[in-house]
Amino acid sequence: GPDNFNSTNYIINNLVAGTYNCMITDSLECPKIISIIVNEPPPLEIELINVDNLDCYDNAGVALDVSGGIGTLEGTINTSWGENSDFTWNNPGQWYLEENNFNQWEGLINLTVVDENGCSTSLNNILVESWNDPIANFSTSTYETGLLETIELFDLSSQDAQIISWQWDFGDGNMMNEQNPIHFYDNPGQYNICLIIEDENGCQSEKCKLINIYNNVYVYIPTGFTINDDNINETFLPSVNGIVKESYEMLIYDRWGGVVFSTNNYQEGWDGTYNGKVLESGIYSYKISYLTPNSKQEEHKGRITLIK
Known part of the structure; x- marks a missing residue:
């Protein structure tokens, strides 16, 4: 479209993508026509890379890739648990939200990014869940028995993630790392049997139960x-x-x-x-x-x- 100026430097804003012809005339009215191609800037996009759900140590994170747009990017984050944040990116690329960004995790995250041209894009309903901590539990074939009698122990632990280790402490100085061990005692008394489990996320849980060992009749x-x-x-x-x-x-x-x-x-x-x-x-x-x-x-x- 027409846009006239009589200076050696001139800035035209808000052009749409396309080809523009510019005619320049000197003082002798000699013209010069040049063509200028204005390209569409790359679209502003947000891609969800990965969500690390909340673990038992309160660690969580969301990996994002922000691309396109023009200039510095401004971001706004809204969460379903009420914490909101504003961020600035000078260079698009991968970005990681982690536990330091919020006091609490678990719920939905909505992200909106705006570039210098006012173009915006959003990524909504990013779900961050929490792993249920493992819960150690077990039963025994008996809670009261005599010396040297065999006691069977059965793991009854519940978990979301896979349990990778079982540590039994029988209270008499003996320990074992089998899932369902057997044991016997050679001295009478009351013993505290404890089971510590650990899942693949490194989360642990402990359960203890008393057993009474008496002299054989x-x-x-x-x-x-x-x-x-x-x-x-x-x-x-x-x-x-x-x-x-x-x-x-x-x-x-x-x-x-x-x-x-x-x-x-x-x-x-x-x-x-x-x-x-x-x-x-x-x-x-x-x-x-x-x-x-x-x-x-x-x-x-x-x-x-x-x-x-």
Whole structure:
């Protein structure tokens, strides 16, 4: 279109793309015509390269590539969680939003970029999610058992990312890194079993549970005894170990079912007497009952021979 000027320098703005003819005339009215091609600037574009979702260490990021446009680019970021920011790019290229740009991550990000010509482009609804932290959990085949008894442990952990390591601490100085190990204890007591898991993002979780280990119950009951004053096998005294001692009871019956002796002391035996008198030789019956450390009621019945 026509645009006249009479200076040696002249700037024309707001031209659209196309070919323009410029005629220059000197003081002698000699003309000179030249053609000028005005190209369309490269379109302003934003490309989403990658989204790093929020991990357990509050790390997150969005990789973008900004291209095209003219001059310095101005950017505006709006987030669904309410944090907004303005940015300036002197040179288009890859750009990375990271955890330092915001106090909080997780939600939607909308980005608008404007160049010096007022051309703009937007990239909306960039979704940043958070990884659910792994949750360690496990079960055991028993939470109360005796010495040297095999205990099976089962990993029940939940996770979004793949678990890559399991670290078991059995509380007795032993550790193991299998997913579902077995273990036993050689000393009685209460032990804290702990499982630490780690997923492929480096996130960890720990779970601990108590297990009670008691002495194994041992009961030996003799079949007879003699009361002949030789100080050998003079009383009927069962040998017991690992029981709840306060729960112990022993009853001795004659052949008619009468109780001739009773005690709640596991260290007290029957000397073959009833009301201070030595009973006749023969067969007698016994009943012994007690609780195991895991509160199980045990009972033993049988016969013994009294020999004078």
